[in-house]
Structure formats: structure tokens, C-alpha cells
Amino acid sequence: MSNIQEELKNSLKLLKQEWGEDLEQFKKKFLYTSISDKKEEGICWYPVQLKKSKIGFGERWIVELERFDTSQSHMFQSGKSVSIFSNHQNHISPDLRINGVINQVKKDVMTVTLQIEELPEWLNKGKIGIDLLFDEASYREMEAAMKAVIKAENSRLAELKNILLGEKVADFGEMQSPDISMLNESQSEALALVAAAKDIAIIHGPPGTGKTTTLVKAIQRSLATYKQVLVCAPSNAAVDLLVEKLQGIGVSTLRIGHPARVEDHILSQTLDAKIALHDNYKELKMLKKKADEFRKLGQKYKRSFGPEERLQRKRLFDEVNRLKDEAEHLEEYIVYDVFQQTQVFASTLVGASNSALKGMKFPIVFIDEAGQGLEAATWIPIQKSDRVVMAGDHFQLPPTIKSFEAAKSGLSETLFEKVIKRQAQASKMLKLQYRMPKLIMGFSNGFFYKNELKAAEKAQSHFLSEDEPVLEFIDTAGSGFSEQVEEESLSTCNTEEAKFALKYLEELIKRVGIAKIKSHQWNIGLVAPYRAQVRKFNELLFESYQYPNLRSFSELLTIDSIDGFQGQERDIMFISLVRSNSKGEIGFLSDTRRMNVALTRAKRKLVVLGDSATLSHHSFYQAFLDYIEEKGCYKSIYEWLY
Numbered sequence: 001m002s003n004i005q006e007e008l009k010n011s012l013k014l015l016k017q018e019w020g021e022d023l024e025q026f027k028k029k030f031l032y033t034s035i036s037d038k039k040e041e042g043i044c045w046y047p048v049q050l051k052k053s054k055i056g057f058g059e060r061w062i063v064e065l066e067r068f069d070t071s072q073s074h075m076f077q078s079g080k081s082v083s084i085f086s087n088h089q090n091h092i093s094p095d096l097r098i099n100g101v102i103n104q105v106k107k108d109v110m111t112v113t114l115q116i117e118e119l120p121e122w123l124n125k126g127k128i129g130i131d132l133l134f135d136e137a138s139y140r141e142m143e144a145a146m147k148a149v150i151k152a153e154n155s156r157l158a159e160l161k162n163i164l165l166g167e168k169v170a171d172f173g174e175m176q177s178p179d180i181s182m183l184n185e186s187q188s189e190a191l192a193l194v195a196a197a198k199d200i201a202i203i204h205g206p207p208g209t210g211k212t213t214t215l216v217k218a219i220q221r222s223l224a225t226y227k228q229v230l231v232c233a234p235s236n237a238a239v240d241l242l243v244e245k246l247q248g249i250g251v252s253t254l255r256i257g258h259p260a261r262v263e264d265h266i267l268s269q270t271l272d273a274k275i276a277l278h279d280n281y282k283e284l285k286m287l288k289k290k291a292d293e294f295r296k297l298g299q300k301y302k303r304s305f306g307p308e309e310r311l312q313r314k315r316l317f318d319e320v321n322r323l324k325d326e327a328e329h330l331e332e333y334i335v336y337d338v339f340q341q342t343q344v345f346a347s348t349l350v351g352a353s354n355s356a357l358k359g360m361k362f363p364i365v366f367i368d369e370a371g372q373g374l375e376a377a378t379w380i381p382i383q384k385s386d387r388v389v390m391a392g393d394h395f396q397l398p399p400t401i402k403s404f405e406a407a408k409s410g411l412s413e414t415l416f417e418k419v420i421k422r423q424a425q426a427s428k429m430l431k432l433q434y435r436m437p438k439l440i441m442g443f444s445n446g447f448f449y450k451n452e453l454k455a456a457e458k459a460q461s462h463f464l465s466e467d468e469p470v471l472e473f474i475d476t477a478g479s480g481f482s483e484q485v486e487e488e489s490l491s492t493c494n495t496e497e498a499k500f501a502l503k504y505l506e507e508l509i510k511r512v513g514i515a516k517i518k519s520h521q522w523n524i525g526l527v528a529p530y531r532a533q534v535r536k537f538n539e540l541l542f543e544s545y546q547y548p549n550l551r552s553f554s555e556l557l558t559i560d561s562i563d564g565f566q567g568q569e570r571d572i573m574f575i576s577l578v579r580s581n582s583k584g585e586i587g588f589l590s591d592t593r594r595m596n597v598a599l600t601r602a603k604r605k606l607v608v609l610g611d612s613a614t615l616s617h618h619s620f621y622q623a624f625l626d627y628i629e630e631k632g633c634y635k636s637i638y639e640w641l642y
């Protein structure tokens with residue numbers, strides 16, 4: 001057996017190990033995570049009220065539950081497994097839980113089929129909620145993809161397996177001379193490489209070098225040759241960003257995936273929305289309505305009726321069936337028509353297994369942020385494609401892996417990294433970045449990119465105003481701003497730091513000028529590595545009136561964890577590092593690739609807030625503090641406190 005077959009089998013084994021660990025951690029999460037945390041993650045409805053209950057087919061109980069907190073987005077959908085719990089006396093006991101499967105979710109009402117013989121009394125006593133249970137579907141899809149790749153022989157997938165894993169050399173056609181009218185030289189060379197690639201091409205490079213920009217251009221170009229292509233990324237946020245950019249240049253894009261996971265401004269690109277906007281949609285609705293009316297009429301006939309009525313009832317039901325068939329055909333036609341008009345199908349890596357794409361093959365798949373995708377997930381869209389183009393940076397966020405052992409044994413190595421190592425001629429590195437002035441870029445450049453990264457001339461003119469520093473580190477050491485652990489979620493926050501961050505931004509807006517910021521549409525990112533701190537920002541900002549200017553900027557302000565910012569950029573970035581303790585424990589912050597993402601999002605101003613006494617125990621932060629000192633960007637919180 002060849003080495004790559006062994007390697008793939010090992011990857012599959014590690015994936016299963018990760019699956020087991022994830023399941024274990026999920027179980028623990030449910031025991032220790034607060035309800036508000038779970039609600040925020042979209043995996044819990046609380047409180048809910050029991051509206052109806054009945055016994056359905058197979059003597060199963062079916063319940064209808066309504067939630068009150070209607071604003072929260074969620075991930076519940078039909079077919080998913082859920083667990084209904086009682087929070088009696090603010091305590092969730094494992095005994096007061098029942099499992100079930102979602103029949104349907106309509107706005108704020110969920111219908112669930114339960115796996116019990118009798119309804120427990122506590123269901124009627126209020127204080128109940130619904131948890132989403134562990135979703136094995138993604139793992140199943142990844143497992144299936146790995147198995148398909150292992151099994152592949154005498155097929156395009158088998159060839160791609162050999163090429164991507166380095167057994168066979170990637171093939172290229174004649175390289176056209178790069179057209180530098182739109183992009184810079186190395187970006188244009190990357191475009192030429194993509195055009196010549198018969199198997200695989202990779203665009204990689206540090207933050208802000210235009211990987212996504214070049215990839216979008218390559219996608220647009222490919223549409224001159226191919227009618228339809230597939231575009232993927234590991235996260236929903238990265239897919240939405242690509243869809244937004246493609247939409248911006250007039251490419252007709254269909255966003256595959258559950259609408260609950262798609263950002264609001266991208267919803268119009270989902271299949272549901274496109275069906276609803278289709279010319280024939282009104283006709284479809286009419287057919288369904290008529291079928292319903294005839295069905296109701298037919299049901300009005302009681303049991304004891306004569307032959308005349310029987311005939312009439314039969315006619316009505318025949319009509320119902322005819323109308324339903326017609327509606328079904330019309331719906332199939334609408335979907336077919338939407339697909340015909342689509343140039344780019346866009347989904348997450350795992351989302352490429354969506355039934356809407358079943359049986360479809362693409363001449364080429366483009367994968368952005370490929371350094372964040374697990375190998376098994378990356379194979380899912382590749383199975384559907386003849387050629388592969390990936391873009392990413394292996395010094396930014398890696399795939400999220402729960403099992404330390406599996407990560408150590410190789411699961412953390414992405415397909416993207418393997419191809420860069422094994423097919424050197426198939427990749428092009430971009431080195432000129434357009435996002436950040438040199439001062440913001442400098443630390444990351446030295447620490448991660450051997451100072452190979454250059455800043456474009458135009459990035460030097462990125463600032464808010466002549467006298468507004470582009471980089472500041474504000475040291476909270478000695479201020480008494482110490483971290484707290486959120487009791488229920490065990491996530492860390494730092495209330496004083498959160499208050500200071502908001503106050504700072506409030507003052508910054510006033511200082512730079514509200515009108516100026518609004519007229520330039522400069523946007524702001526407020527970020528922390530911990531979800532508890534993100535929650536704290538939201539609580540403080542939206543539940544008080546202390547920050548009126550910042551609140552009035554809410555459409556230009558994004559508050560999120562670092563992971564939510566991968567691939568994005570903001571004019572102003574404020575990072576609250578949270579950790580402040582006497583032991584020098586920095587936990588999660590030691591993931592330097594995550595910090596690399598955070599430190600490289602800002603276009604005009606980057607403010608980092610943290611406790612140097614705690615942070616300097618780690619060499620990465622010591623190096624960062626040295627850089628800050630050297631560049632004269634250090635400030636002590638005492639400048640604000642007194």
C-alpha cells in the first residue's frame with residue numbers, strides 16, 4: 001500500500017478521535033455552560049412555553065413550544081436532535097430532561113417529536129428550555145469524504161489525491177504573460193498561475209496582501225470559460241464575505257446553506273430567497289393555496305354521505321392531487337431555473353455536501369481561507385471538482401481542533417499546508433499588503449513573516465487624522481483591572497477593561513469627529529479572545545446610556561471574538577486581551593496564530609489593551625511589548641485614570 005493511502009487512513013483515524021473528543025466536550029459543555037451562553041451560540045431557546053401536545057403516529061408525543069426571546073438567531077432546524085430541559089429553581093437537573101427530534105421550526109414556534117411514553121409534569125410548570133444536541137452530520141460528511149478519497153481509483157478524484165498529496169507532479173498549461181492592469185505584479189502572476197493550472201494552484205501570503213481580492217478576480221475570469229463554478233470557505237462568515245464581493249462585481253451567486261447561518265445582507269442570495277423572488281413564485285403560491293382550499297372542502301363531507309357526494313369528494317381530492325403535482329413540478333422548475341441562472345455556487349466546505357448540490361460536478365473549485373479548513377472538510381468540495389484553487393495563510397487561524405492528541409498526531413496539518421510543501425511550483429506567494437501602515441504591520445511581519453512583507457505606498461496614508469496615533473498599547477498593569485471567571489460558562493472576562501474599551505472608543509469618536517467618521521464610513525471592530533468579554537461589551541453598551549456616540553455607530557461597529565474577524569478588516573480595531581492575574585496565566589492567548597489575525601485587521605488605527613505584567617510571561621507578548629516600546633507606542637492606563 002502506498003504511503004499516501006496510509007496517510008489518509010491515519011487522517012481518518014484522527015478525525016474519528018476528534019469526533020469522540022468533541023462529543024465528550026459537548027456533553028460537558030451542557031453540564032457547565034450557562035443558558036445565556038448557549039442562547040448566544042444559537043443552541044438554546046429559553047424560556048419556552050408549552051403551547052400544545054398531542055399523540056402522533058407511532059404513539060409518539062408531539063409538542064409545540066413557543067419562545068419569548070424572539071430576537072436571538074438560532075441553529076435549530078427540522079431533523080435536528082434536541083433536548084427539552086427544566087430550569088426549576090434555576091437548576092438544570094439531568095433527570096428533568098427529555099430528548100426529541102425537530103419536526104419543524106416556524107418563526108418562534110418549534111414542533112418536536114419526543115422519545116417518551118408519557119409527558120412529564122414539569123413540562124407544564126414553566127421555566128423550560130430547549131437545547132440543540134451534538135450535530136454529528138458534519139463529522140459524517142467528513143468521514144464519508146475521507147473514505148471516498150481513500151477508495152478512489154481510476155477517477156479524477158484518484159488523480160487529485162495523488163497530486164495534492166505529492167505522489168504525482170501537478171500539471172500546468174502554457175503560462176500567459178501576466179496582465180497587470182488591474183492587480184499588482186505578484187497578484188497578476190498568481191492569476192496567470194491559476195489560469196495555467198490543470199490540477200491545483202495556491203495563492204498564499206500574509207494578511208492584507210489581497211488573497212481574497214485575487215481569488216475573486218480569478219473566479220470572475222474563470223466564468224469567461226466556464227458557466228458555473230464552486231466557491232467555498234471553512235466558515236460561514238468567510239463564505240458570506242466572498243458572496244458579498246462577487247455580488248459587488250455583478251456575478252450571479254447562489255449561497256447554499258441554511259438561512260439561519262447566513263448573514264442578513266446575504267440572505268437574498270440564498271435558495272429560499274431566490275425562489276421567493278422568482279417570476280413564477282406567485283403562481284406556485286396560488287397552486288398551493290388552491291390545493292389547500294380544495295382539501296378543506298373535501299374534508300367537510302361527513303362519513304354518511306350518498307354516491308353523489310362521494311363522487312364530488314373524489315373529484316375534489318383528485319383536484320387536490322393534480323394541483324399538488326403541478327405545484328411540485330413548478331417548484332422543481334423554479335429551482336432548476338435559479339440554478340441555470342447561477343454562475344457561482346457558494347457554500348462552506350461541509351456545506352458543499354448539501355443535498356441541493358447532490359450529483360453536481362464543477363470544472364473548478366475555489367477555496368478561500370483554506371488554512372482554516374480540516375483536511376477531511378476540504379476534500380468534500382474537491383470530490384465535486386476537476387481542478388482546485390486555494391487561497392490562505394498558514395500563519396493565521398488554524399482549524400479548530402478539540403482533541404489535543406489528534407492535533408499533535410497530525411490532524412492540525414491542513415491539506416493547504418500539505419500542498420504548499422509538496423507541490424512548491426503550484427503556489428504563488430503575495431508579499432505586498434494594502435491594509436495596514438508599516439507601524440501596524442511591523443510586529444506581525446517580523447514575528448511570522450521574516451520581514452518579507454512590504455506595505456503598499458497607499459497604506460502609509462491610512463490614518464484617522466495627522467495627530468491620531470495608528471498604534472497604541474495601553475498597559476493596565478497595576479490598575480486593579482483583574483480578570484474574572486464567569487461562573488456558569490467558565491469563560492474569562494474583565495469588566496473594568498470592557499468599560500475602559502467602550503469609554504476609549506466613545507472618546508475617540510468625539511475626538512476624530514462624528515461627522516468625519518460617518519462621512520468616510522470608517523468602521524470599528526471591538527474584539528476579545530473570550531466570549532464572556534464579548535458578551536460584557538454588548539451588555540455594557542446596549543443596556544446603559546453611557547456610550548451614546550458609540551451606540552449611534554452601531555451599524556459601523558462589530559463586536560466579536562477574534563475568530564469572527566478572520567479574512568475581514570476594519571478601519572479601527574480595538575483588542576481587549578482580558579487576562580490579568582498574578583500567576584501570569586494567559587491560557588487561550590498563547591495561540592499566537594489567533595493573535596496574528598487580531599493584530600492584522602486594522603487599516604487606520606490599532607489599540608491593544610492588556611496587562612503587561614501578566615502577558616510578558618509569554619515570549620510572543622514579550623516580543624510584542626518590546627516592539628511597542630521600540631516604536632514609542634506604549635501608554636499606561638494611568639494617563640486616563642488620573
Ligand SMILES: Nc1ncnc2c1ncn2[C@@H]1O[C@H](COP(=O)(O)OP(=O)(O)OP(=O)(O)O)[C@@H](O)[C@H]1O
Binds near residue numbers: 433
Ligand atoms: N492590487 C491592489 N490594489 C489596491 N488595493 C488592494 C489590492 N489588492 C488588495 N487590495 C486591498 O487590500 C485589502 C486587503 O485585501 P484582501 O482582504 O483581499 O487581503 P487578504 O490577503 O485576503 O487578507 P487576509 O489575509 O486578512 O484575509 C483590501 O482592502 C483590498 O481592497
